[in-house]
Amino acid sequence: MTASTGVAVRAERVSRHYEMGTAVIRAVDDVTLEVRSGEFVALLGSSGSGKSTLLNLMAGLDRPTGGAIFADGRNLSELSSLELARYRSKTVGMVFQSFNLLPRMTLEENVELPLRLAEVDRAERGKRVADALERVRLEKRLSHRPSELSGGEQQRAALARALVNRPTLLFADEPTGNLDSATGESIMLLLKEIQQTLGMTIVMVTHERPLAERFANRIVSLADGKLLNDGVKS
């Protein structure tokens, strides 16, 4: 274990290569990145730069083909499939560009889903779901289905689902990508509020530099799978 105190997640010479016939696609190539606890880091880059792949590796959704990722005091590459699932369940919260709410479930049921997977007692679930939805100001939409909500509301619901298990790391993959600028800004404000009030570490993938510069503490730029620039804002 090489993770130091105060580090939430650290990628150490991480690579993710895909073999396509004889060609090798280097989605992430020898990237080293350290994210400290409580930081709001924006991964910036154009399409195909490897930012989402790096995010997936840090979120434990994928395994690197080279290097190591340390989080929660463990090397994710060495975890079993079950341990990795537990890491995603207990330590990580995920927000996606397309919200990824289950359309046949109500908002309440969608937000409750991670609690079911984490085997949280039924008695406690109701309160935690209510708290999470209140935080994103959707407490009055419990029984609505995703199709009955606006894009912004769906993303707020997805954020509530990501927070309900009280993770320490929040990974957001283009959270404003499907939203208009005003709604996107409201989501960014919500993310910032969550970072500040809960002290949560946030790693966000975006290709919108202005948003990143406005809300993130630190901007990491990627291109062609390599880390180009790592700048901490003053």
Added chain:
Amino acid sequence: MKAGDLAELALRNLREAVLRNSLTTLGVAVGVASLVAMLSLGVGLQELATRRLSNSGLFDTVIVMPRRNLQEMRRISTTPAPTKEPRALDDDARKELERLPNVVEVYPQIRFPTEVRYNGVPYSTIVAGVPESARGNGAYDGIQGNFFSGPNADEAILQIELAKDLAAQPSTLIGKDLVVRYAERQALAPQSPSGDAGEGDANGSGAGGFSIVPREKKLRIVGIIETEPAAGFGGFGSGRLLIPLEVASALRVAQVNDLRDAVRATDGKPRYASLTVRAKSPSRVEAIETAIKGMGFGTFSLLDATRNLRLFFTIFDLLLAIFGSLALAVATLGIINTLVMAILERRREIGILKALGAADRDVKQLFFVEAGVMGLLGGTLGAGLGWMIGRAITIGTNLYLKRQGLPGAHVFSVPWWLVLGAIAFAVIVSLAAGLYPATRAARLNPVEALRYE
């Protein structure tokens, strides 16, 4: 994931594609119904055959004969002739046989050809003695009239063909009398060395020879039966005039082996040509037969026939189960198809579940529970459907039998073990069918699954 949550999510998923899942479940139900119907028919026919044969008294019976008789029956013997006198089948032997475990009763076989007179007209027929125990074993349930009023009653039961010979309307014979003419054996006293014949003994069993005296016996007809339940077993031909065994015994009718015994007998004790040993159940016959052989007697039973019957029904049931399972095999493919389709449709959902922390086993269990629920519902529905098919077959068969003027029969039997077994089998088959889709779903890469539109 906890079992309750797993079940709740699985049921919700099943409800989402309600039409497709209902059709799949119906497929399982039809498969199970076919299996239950086929096996129930097999079980029903087996029970019917066993009941009928068991009532006939053929399968719980062992005929005991002196070894000598058996050897004499063989025209060409491959075994060397015995060096000592075979054991006699006398009263001592009978008592010993009665003491054997699981023996219900021992009685002599009395069956003889004779002449019957009814309204002065003679008819040749075969008389058979019926033990009192036949009253309660169900063999005479279909009798027209009554069974003998007592073991010593001078009464007769006619086989229907004889009854038809005696009267155009057989039922009118009940309560009427007929006369049996027979040859009584009267024993003579042993001859003195000077050659004088002594006096005969009362039971006609003297070792000094016997004389044959023609006699008559009046009997009242009390019943008419389709066929003698133990027809042709242990004797020669079917008895067409049945009388109580004790009455038949008291007649002291000359038997075929009397002449031979008169020459051979030395001790003056009565000897039986054969004895019938009745076991508690057909399953006890083998042990009893072995014990009797150990006593030095020859035996004959339908044990091999019972074994063959069991073998036949086992193969019959197996074939029915195979044919019944064909529909279930098709239903199994339906389950696999439904779940594989569900994986394609829910690929993104599986990705979301994994991103939210679902382990491979959670996804696998989810698909397993869905398959199991379809199997359970299909199995339960199918068992009910199979039972209904069985009822319909029974009703249809009985209607047909009634039209043919035959008594009704339960050709269909759905025992509890079959119902529970069929449901369990449906669940197991469904789980097996769900194995491949569940494993495939569990192995999905979450990143690829989330990319799926």
